[in-house]
Amino acid sequence: xxxxxxxxxxxxxxxxxxxxxxxxxxxxxxxxxxxxxxxxxxxxxxxxxxxxxxxxxxxxxxxxxxxxxxxxxxxxxxxxxxxxxxxxxxxxxxxxxxxxxxxxxxxxxxxxxxxxxxxxxxxxxxxxxxxxxxxxxxxxxxxxxxxx
Ligand code: HEC
Numbered sequence: 001x002x003x004x005x006x007x008x009x010x011x012x013x014x015x016x017x018x019x020x021x022x023x024x025x026x027x028x029x030x031x032x033x034x035x036x037x038x039x040x041x042x043x044x045x046x047x048x049x050x051x052x053x054x055x056x057x058x059x060x061x062x063x064x065x066x067x068x069x070x071x072x073x074x075x076x077x078x079x080x081x082x083x084x085x086x087x088x089x090x091x092x093x094x095x096x097x098x099x100x101x102x103x104x105x106x107x108x109x110x111x112x113x114x115x116x117x118x119x120x121x122x123x124x125x126x127x128x129x130x131x132x133x134x135x136x137x138x139x140x141x142x143x144x145x146x147x148x
Pocket of ligand 1: 027030031032034035037038041066086087088089090100103104107131132135136137139140143144
């Protein structure tokens, strides 16, 4: 009896561990991508504030990072990645996957458009702040839970 329980426990741990690896990979990957987005946003914010000189190539690169993220993110929310890995993804992503994917697609399209429309500091300021409000903010409000 004791042996059987121990075997069952070992099996449960082994199965549990493989599930954790699969889920935490998706979670780690999407968090890493979003961290890159956060870093790009920081570069953009520094130019907008004037604490870094405006560089048009860098400004365009901010939106390249965003567009790449918007393309990769939708595939990183498998059913087994709802919790764990300190994710801040909201359960709403899975209850409204279509809405979430649409928000990603909207962000991707806006980021691509901004890559060609940005010409100078003024146009960058406009595109950058609109992006923060319409995409980062809106999506986080809908699809991300705040960690206390
Ligand atoms: C369409 C939805 C969506 C858009 C648009 C979006 N995000 Fe996110 N973001 C998320 C989700 C979902 C998470 C939580 C991922 C997780 O923890 O699993 C997240 C997490 C983050 C994180 C935390 C990463 C970490 O350390 O775990 C940062 C920083 C971030 N986003 C920055 C941004 C910025 C800046 C923008 C806009 C330029 C943006 N995001 C646009 C959905 C979005």
